[in-house]
Amino acid sequence: MTSIRLGLVGVGKIARDQHLPSIAATAGIELVATASRSAGADGVASYRSLGEMLAGTELDAVALCTPPQVRHGMALEALEAGKHVLLEKPPGATLSEIDDLVAASGKTGVTLFATWHSRFSAATEPARRWLEGRTVERAEIVWKEDVRRWHPGQDWIWEPGGLGVFDPGINALSIATRILPEPFFLTGGELDTPENRQAPIAARLAFTDRNGLDLTADFDWRQKGPQTWDITAETSDGGRLHLSEGGKRLVIDGETVVTSEDAEYRDIYEHFVRLVREHRSDVDVSPLRHVADAFMLGRRCRTEPFHDDENAA
Template sequence: MDVIKIALVGIGKIARDQHLPALSADPRFELVATASRHGSIEGVTAFQDISELLKAVEVDAVSLCTPPQVRHELAAAALEAGKHVMLEKPPGATLSEVEHLRGLAADKGLTLHATWHSRFAPAVEPARAWLAERKVRSAKITWKEDVRVWHPGQEWIFEAGGLGVFDPGINALSIVTRILPQPFFLTSAELHVPENRQAPIAAELAFKDAAGNPVTAEFDFLQTGPQSWDIDVETDRGALKLTHGGAKMFVDGALTHEGPDREYPGLYAHFAELIANGESDVDVSPLRHVADAFLLGRHTAAPAFDY
């Protein structure tokens, strides 16, 4: 397979922290251009917007790291120009946007990769295999982190479409939708929205799976000190616990799997494989659960939040 010439659109924190190191370490990709209003990469041709980039530089693929509210227009432009597209999570601001992009990619014979980086955490697939041989009795998600540490000054995250606490919470949902053997459905939700913001800063969700077993989630964007990225699953033959965002797996309290952070290298390896095979990967189930929470959830006022 020839080296994939790729452009990175949106040069912010996630691009610098994760995408650039992953691309630099993968010989299947060559970063040839960037497009961003607020950033650039030394030694890489830079543009202010994607339309300028697509006219001036030959690229095979585009990776979008912008906030979700503006991603659909950018992705559609890249697909219309005949480029494969990789989408940061969440893949769009709405489900309808993503479905449109899915159809557009299919019509043009291009790869569309809606990424869920937490699914590439080292203990996720071992957890999936372990649960496949057991009956789940209940599952509990505890996902609490400090927004000031992980999203410093990112005002867009609390705007409409920015998802608020569901920006990290959707990572947990991406893991649970991958590892649980049965689908689950929202029954109730409580969304705590700061009085000066549009998106929740905390949330509690209750689901039931297809067999009627409870699945619960607690999301919080104001946790200081130790951060919590945990998933607990009770089964008919033991208890499973994922910690550190899926990096470690415990069975009945004993550590069984752990590994280094290879989430974004895993995403790009998968993207390269999809392109080589002429396939797409567009699973919207985590985003659908978030949409259900906004549709069904009760909104309660929370104190004003400022960075």
């Protein structure tokens, strides 16, 4: 079949590191244009805006890799132009605007795909299958990394809608909502927010489910040295699951079951191709709903100012 002609909006770090090589390695889809104020990709048409790209190049689909605060208008523009749309995570700044995009997608009959890249890690589905049918009594998420390493100079992540430490934390929640057998909900939390920022740099959350699950999450953007992306779960029959390295490694009852290199974004684009071919959409907002609940229910704790330059006063 003819390859899906894709235009990519926002040629930043995540696009260069993950999207561009993954698109190039995926059958059935071809990058034909980019839209960005300051960057492009070799060998394809380059535009300054989505509108210019839609007017200047024949496209079947659009991938949006912009900050979430500006994504709704762009996604709506593409959907109303009859283009399939892939959304980087998080899919939007609010739950309501995503509902609006789902309605627009249904009206125009095109695919809308809200991606959660950590769900495509090698260990996520094996973890889900092992936990299926079991009762999880206790679970712990520890997700700690260095914001200066992963988001250097990106001020948008500290603004309203940028999520702060929930930008990586939502990856953990996307795995947890996929693998845990029962839906869970927030019971309380604390959000550490730097004095000079609008979004938290750390968060500690507590969740439960209808069976009394004891689930905690510890997110922190101040981690130095090795980065920590772990989820553990203990079941009523004594079984223990440990998912680490952001979903690349799975250990069950002390035995390594999965260990794999990163192929998340290639799998994302393979799934997008299938969705388009099958005339389906895939939009799950449960990870973002948990973040919204944390902002609603979490206690604010002011902490020291954050500067991109560690030596700044």
